[in-house]
Amino acid sequence: MTLQDIQNIFCIGRNYAQHAKELGNEVPDTPLLFTKPTGALAFANGQTLSYPSGQGEIHHELEIVLKVGKKSNSQSVNDRVVEIALGIDLTLRDLQSKLKKKGHPWERAKGFRNSAILTPFWPLTNVDEIKQTTFSLQKNGEIIQSGNSTEMLFDFQQVLDECEQAFGLSEGDIIFTGTPEGVGPIAEGDHFTLHWGEEEKGSFYVSFTE
Template sequence: MNREIRNVYCVGRNYRLHAEELGNAVPETPMIFLKPSHAVVPMNGEALQLPLDQGELHYEAELVVRLGRSYERGVKVDECIEAFAFGIDFTLRDVQSVIKQKGLPWTAAKAFKNSAPLTPFLSFAGEAALLNHDFSLRKNEVEVQRGNVKDMIFSLQQIADYIADHYGLGKGDLIFTGTPAGVGPVAKGDVLELRWADEIQGACTIG
């Protein structure tokens, strides 16, 4: 999986209720951060080794899109995205709180190994088609998050335009598009399932 990935862009606070649940202001422009390609691992039912000794570790379920060609301003995003999947942006919440207070980058809280597990990719039929179904996350068989791209603050087009203008966007790049409300902690042994249209797309156990 990793050899096909170039850049892993992530959008912070892209669902209003999620920003509010963490006491954060709703951004006026997309808030972009990066994860290394080594953070991306398949969400295939196996145990994920994660840092559980650095305070609370939170799940953040997200729609993820993959670019199939280089993107330039003026191009429709539907022409550039070739596939979509679902992933978890694992976050060391206590670590993040400290580095935010110090004004430091989020790398230590967001970019550790295995922090971006992904389900298998599905063919992309356009942004409008994504409106037809919700994605959801279950922890130990209990639904904890449910989202739909219609609730995003910034659309896929706005996100792609912003990333392309500021950082560049090309074939093989991934974009984690933000998480809906309901984020929370995980513990060793927890089982997480990502669903699309209530069908299981991928699962993992916290190791």
């Protein structure tokens, strides 16, 4: 897979109740949608990813990512979703807070370069398989986020339907499905590894530039 294989990036906010609560946000009663530009994409392939300093805290948010396949007559998630990956949705948290207070869109806090980090995708035959596996994020060897899709407020079918209705979905679109609790800031030299069960799916290092 290359970055060119991905068309649109759709994201679901506050899809785990404990994450919404840890940030002092209301738990939504319908899926909260936002997007990222494709220029935000980066791979968790062991590389060092750079971020400009002086922008306040940048928070990591571990997520399951769905990849949409070819159009079909069926809107079943099992027919439309062909692969999954793990991803990190990075957020300029201080900027996001300012934007929210002003009632402005979040994109400036969500769509910066290297803010949508992906492991390689792997095939999916049935979304029920996902429920059997816990996913986690380690920072410098310590587990800092861990979750299971059964904890989602809106399941994969609801997420798919909402994105289809709001935006329309095409082959190559990806959906970040929300993060469990445990989000926090990244720092210079941090080493992150993304895990599906016991299997490491990807990793990256953090660097800040002036």
